[in-house]
Amino acid sequence: MNRILEKVNEFLSRSVPFALATVVRRERPSSGELGDKAIITADGEFLGWIGGSCAQPTVFEEAEWQLRR
Numbered sequence: 849m850n851r852i853l854e855k856v857n858e859f860l861s862r863s864v865p866f867a868l869a870t871v872v873r874r875e876r877p878s879s880g881e882l883g884d885k886a887i888i889t890a891d892g893e894f895l896g897w898i899g900g901s902c903a904q905p906t907v908f909e910e911a912e913w914q915l916r917r
Contacts, residue, residue, distance in 0.1 A: 852885045852896050865890040867911035869898050878902045890915045 852868075859866045867888045871880040880899030887895045888911035898907050 852887060855887055855895055859887070859889070865915055867914050869907045869911060871898050874899070888912070888915070
């Protein structure tokens with residue numbers, strides 16, 4: 849988690865657009881745990897963990913949509 853917060857601070861200081869995703873609810877078979885976090889940048893970089901193939905594509909798609917707004 850410290851790595852994620854360090855990246856958030858870095859991106860904020862450099863004015864790099866990003867989305868921060870946090871697991872606030874989970875249902876099986878998701879492997880993400882409550883509180884897990886990931887950063888998604890406008891150029892498609894994905895840092896952190898919010899779950900595997902069940903959650904990641906949806907989070908990535910939503911983050912991209914928000915970053916395009």
